[in-house]
Amino acid sequence: MPTDSYVNSQITGSIAQTNMSVLGDAPAEAMAILYQQMAHTIGLALQNVIAQQQHSYSIHNAITIAASRQLLTTDPAAAAKASQELLAGSSIPENLAALQAVVSELGKKQ
Numbered sequence: 001m002p003t004d005s006y007v008n009s010q011i012t013g014s015i016a017q018t019n020m021s022v023l024g025d026a027p028a029e030a031m032a033i034l035y036q037q038m039a040h041t042i043g044l045a046l047q048n049v050i051a052q053q054q055h056s057y058s059i060h061n062a063i064t065i066a067a068s069r070q071l072l073t074t075d076p077a078a079a080a081k082a083s084q085e086l087l088a089g090s091s092i093p094e095n096l097a098a099l100q101a102v103v104s105e106l107g108k109k110q
Contacts, residue, residue: 005012071079087093
């Protein structure tokens with residue numbers, strides 16, 4: 001490399017130091033950007049979860065209101081008949097009796 005140059009050696013030294021500074025700072029800046037992106041992504045995920053939970057509560061409230069209205073407008077005799085038909089074809093009463101027996105046995109052992 002020739003030693004004669006039209007550019008002052010202080011300028012080339014300054015540029016070399018700037019290039020080294022950029023190369024030295026690049027990993028730290030890359031990690032900072034990565035951490036910012038991760039924080040942003042996690043924040044968006046939490047916002048989505050909260051929005052989904054709020055929509056779920058709205059749906060549950062609508063279902064509760066519709067079921068309450070149905071209970072209030074239904075004839076009590078028809079509701080009792082439908083309940084008996086529902087319980088007649090299932091094993092719910094037997095399951096409840098078995099569960100009650102298990103709970104009472106646990107209560108005796110303590």
